[in-house]
Amino acid sequence: MARKLKGIAAAPGIAIAPVVHFHTTLDQIPTWKVAPAEVEAEKRRLTGAIEIVTQSLVDLQKELAGAIGKHDVRIYDAQLAILHDKSFRADVENEIEQHGVNLEVALQRVVWRYEEVFAAMDNAAMRERAADLRDIGRQLVGALVASGRQKFTADGADYLFVADEFLPSDAGILDREHIQGIITAHGGKYSHGAILARSLGIPAIVGVDRVLQESSNGALAILDGDAGMVLLDPTADERADYERRLTEQRSIDRRIAELRFQPSVTPDGSAVRLMTNVEGVQDLESLEIDTMAGIGLFRTEFAFMERRQFPTEDEQVTMYARAVASASGKPVTFRTLDVGGDKPLRYFTIPEERNPVLGWRGIRLCLDFADILYTQLRAILRASAEGRARILLPMITTRSEVVRCREVLDELTTDLRANGVPYDARIELGVMVEVPVLVSVLPEVLSVVDFVSVGTNDLVQYLLAVDRDNPQVAKMYDPFHPGVLRVLAQIADATRAADKGASICGEIAGDHCFTPFLVGLGFRELSMAPVFLPRVKLMLRSFTVDECRDLVRRALAMHSTADVRRLVQDEVMPRWHAQLSGAEGGTS
Ligand code: PEP
Ligand code: MG
Secondary structure: OOEEEEOEEEEOOEEEEEEEEEOOOOOOOOOOEOOHHHHHHHHHHHHHHHHHHHHHHHHHHHHHHHHHHHHHHOHHHHHHHHHOOHHHHHHHHHHHHHHOEOHHHHHHHHHHHHHHHHHOOOOHHHHHHHHHHHHHHHHHHHHHHHHHHHHHHHOOOOEEEEEOOOOHHHHHHOOOOOEEEEEEOOOOOOOHHHHHHHHHOOOEEEOOOOHHHHOOOOOEEEEEOOOOEEEEOOOHHHHHHHHHHHHHHHHHHHHHHHHOOOOOEOOOOOEOEEEEEEOOHHHHHOOOHHHOOOEEEEEOHHHHHOOOOOOOHHHHHHHHHHHHHHOOOOOEEEEOOOOEOOEOEOOEOOOOOOOHHHOOOHHHHHHHOHHHHHHHHHHHHHHHOOOOEEEEEOOOOOHHHHHHHHHHHHHHHHHHHHOOOOOOOOOEEEEEEOOOHHHHOHHHHHOOOOEEEEOHHHHHHHHHOOOOOOHHHHHHOOOOOHHHHHHHHHHHHHHHHOOOEEEEOOHHHHOOOOHHHHHHHOOOEEEEOHHHHHHHHHHHOOOOHHHHHHHHHHHHOOOOHHHHHHHHHHHHHHHHHHHHHHHHOOOO
């Protein structure tokens, strides 16, 4: 099985290509074995890199001469001296020759060795030289990488860009024709690089810890931009599976333009409201509201996480009103701040927790720091005057938490009315069903809410006791577990009995393999990342409600995840493929 690295899904799509490393530091360098016959070539690379760094230091000296004075410019003389030091060069060459390592590794080892020697010296001036040496090492590696960069991008071969981070300036030197995907160790979904990747249509994963160290330069890897997963050293089967998915993805993509404006109904005419998940105001720019029933989940915490301090009430009103306006009268579901767990706010520190996902997060935190809740709810209420807003509370565990939030809302609306501030008096209040125990008390909770939205990402992690972010147990995280399906059935039954709306906003809502099951269970509102809408719509148009119910009846009686997966494979996928080929033939 492939080694899997988990990251943040930043731009969707699948890519299969060799990894190409790009480096800016001495800590993360490409590593490969050098055969005796290749040693001379490595030495020539060293000569070339020394020439490049010498030239750039001389240029820098000239450039800075006027600005920093003659004396300080001599700093660079010390660096030039190291660069041309005969024993430094001999040590690097020895390292290549004796240990069969590439030049970058040899430089790293020699620099680290020298650094240790300098650091142990009594003389402070000598200790300072360690920094010069490190800088020279970094510049040499930088020069090597820069030439490697051109070589790889001009090679005409497909590649996965793997680096510490992807900066806007990097976009200019990509081989746009051949880059298949971007994987970076740092960055968030809303870092500029990620935004750029999405707009360039390049699948991307960011925040993949130690990706440069874990992956080998030149080795084939698979990037799953939908799951935020990198597969290193994939087996032939995994590769074949992803190649099939890639072909499928391309074929679906071709149909996107046709399908997205068609109604989302089952073949027997039952409508399912397909909505979208939004992570920040940036997402609103590309929102095609005509193709969906509204925004089913606005994860407000991302806007908080990108800032240096809490947004003020007015700033929040501006943001929420913009979302409401973009939805053109369709509902926008604002989930209140769901920080804590794996989503910390750097300007709001809480004591370190041993189990943060079981800790002080979501509504728990907001109820304990009520001013955060008051400010946010007031801002949502004010924005609701501009269209249709809904409020969704995350991580609800007890009915009393909802009752408390209702009291806060009542206080706020009384105050708004008293001050003549407009808001939508019909605004709905809902809860996320993601803490398992809520399912057992759902009938009581439903009496104090207008709707529920099932957060299957967390619900599945808590039901199965499998960390959703831990690659070691990732294969156990399977929402097709019959026990999960039974819990979903319980939620659907309870909401139907109470005549309250129920949607799904976890990732399974966007997984087309799941669509017939969710419909069969009775869910009529699914919220997902926009990229998944066409696939889900296509699947929806493939199974009648009775067929969906029959699938669910059989799955609920099964005893293992493998059995349910087999059902998907045998009964759902063939229909999907038939529908796809029909779609390609122009029928649907
Ligand atoms: C969920 O838990 O399913 C969900 C939608 O919320 P998040 O992924 O933000 O925890
Ligand atoms: Mg959640």
